[in-house]
Amino acid sequence: MSRPVVFDLFHTLVQGADEARDRVVGEMAIMVGVAPAELVAAYHATWRDRLVRWDVEETIRILAGRLGGTPTNEQVTRAGEHRRALARRVLDSVSTATLDVLDALRGDGHPLALISNATSETAQAWPQSPLAQRFDVAVFSCDVGLAKPDPAIYHLAAERLGVGPAECVFVGDGADGELAGAAAVGMTVFRTTEHNDTDPSWGGPLFATLGDLPAKLREPFTAIGPSAAHPGRRDSVKQRQ
Structure with missing residues (x-):
């Protein structure tokens, strides 16, 4: 063999689509009612937790909550799908x-x-x-x-x-x-x-x-x-x- x-x-x-990720996270922030720049920064600061612990919905709920947001389940689902769509595009590229x-x-x-x-x-x-x-x-x-x-x-x-x-x-x-x-x-x-x-x-x-x-x-x-x-x-x- x-x-x-x-x-x-x-x-x-x-x-790696690094710039696209930041853009998409900023768009997710608008969907869940928090500041785009703050959510992008929070994503960068919690990279290890996101790699080994949290799924996308957990990430959105936890980080939006830390930033003072109270997103509904519908908002979290919509933002999570927006992030998943990017993942599909990156792999399909x-x-x-x-x-x-x-x-x-x-x-x-x-x-x-x-x-x-x-x-x-x-x-x-x-x-x-x-x-x-x-x-x-x-x-x-x-x-x-x-x-x-x-x-x-x-x-x-x-x-x-x-x-x-x-x-x-x-x-x-x-x-x-x-x-x-x-x-x-x-x-x-x-x-x-x-x-x-x-x-x-x-x-x-x-x-x-x-x-x-x-x-x-x-x-x-x-x-x-x-x-x-x-x-x-x-x-x-x-x-x-």
Whole structure:
């Protein structure tokens, strides 16, 4: 069997849509009767809770309440659907070129897994997305209560693939300290800059176009550990919406 490949999602397989998220959250604020700039700021400040604890309706109720709002159930439902619609659009925006790469990897015998620091609306939209049918395993932080770079989330993905972490290749842009996290559990790490140059200090192998990955996986390569990739520093965790 060819080595399993574990992918990040945002800024790796699809654009992160960060500006669109802020715009949509501002529109949600109007729907629930609070100040748009304040709700956007509250979303940014509670990123960890949203990744591992709250679903979209909980998020709206909790944050609107903190900002002095008293939204009705109908308003919360409407705002939640507005956020879910964005999640569907982001996943549906995956390029044909990216889907072709995933198909090529599967054709070469690589099992594929996803590990994503994502909120509930992304996990809910995933099964209907063009990406879902290409993956054997998908692990979302909101579903498992764990987020990268926690070693446990990498171990969980490998376990669901039926392999050890050291047998896996991890591919990501580097947000949230994910590259060092993957290397720390023994995965071979590749950084992609196709959508965003998120972690330029990472010293391991990289590629600018996802289309380069199938050929790279056919070449001999060795894993790189976090100390070699980031000499003298620890990885910071980047906020994700």
